Amino acid sequence: AQSVTQPDIHITVSEGASLELRCNYSYGATPYLFWYVQSPGQGLQLLLKYFSGDTLVQGIKGFEAEFKRSQSSFNLRKPSVHWSDAAEYFCAVGRANFGNEKLTFGTGTRLTIIP
């Protein structure tokens, strides 16, 4: 069975600073990997996904993530955060080549932005 670990429960960064949120996954075969953002009162919104190919993927809102198979990681990055980026971020894994099916989520990282 697949699993996801997000080691940082809460991260605080200054507006304009760079950001990296960590995600490690466990899955014996090729994974599909996702980052979602959840703002208060909002549904989960997909930021970006990795299926195959280029290991550096670009997403919405200026986010990017890099898949590193050797480290079983899929860390999320942003060069300069904005106050509006304050939210909860979830990494998720799915099984590649199984079509539509469930996602397994990590426990999330809460991002706080200070002026």
Next chain:
Amino acid sequence: GAGVSQTPSNKVTEKGKYVELRCDPISGHTALYWYRQSLGQGPEFLIYFQGTGAADDSGLPNDRFFAVRPEGSVSTLKIQRTERGDSAVYLCASSLSTGGFYNEQFFGPGTRLTVL
């Protein structure tokens, strides 16, 4: 266009009562998912429908939980004899189905269930 909608947005009930949570998927989405998100946790898979049938119900925690999707559109999650541990946000997601390919899941805002 309209996204995934869920009703009610909040539900407070007493221990032992029966509740129904409704999900309206995006029009044309044949795949529908239910997840449960407890406080401080990520969403946890409950059940996945492809059309009217449950393709994967491996996440349902016990037989008090049941979900239906009789016409392949709206789905209802039913919880019998609710317990305080059932308190959580219940999320619904829907997606297209295109052959054997994965399709993005679009999530609703959730129903916050509180069992007193």
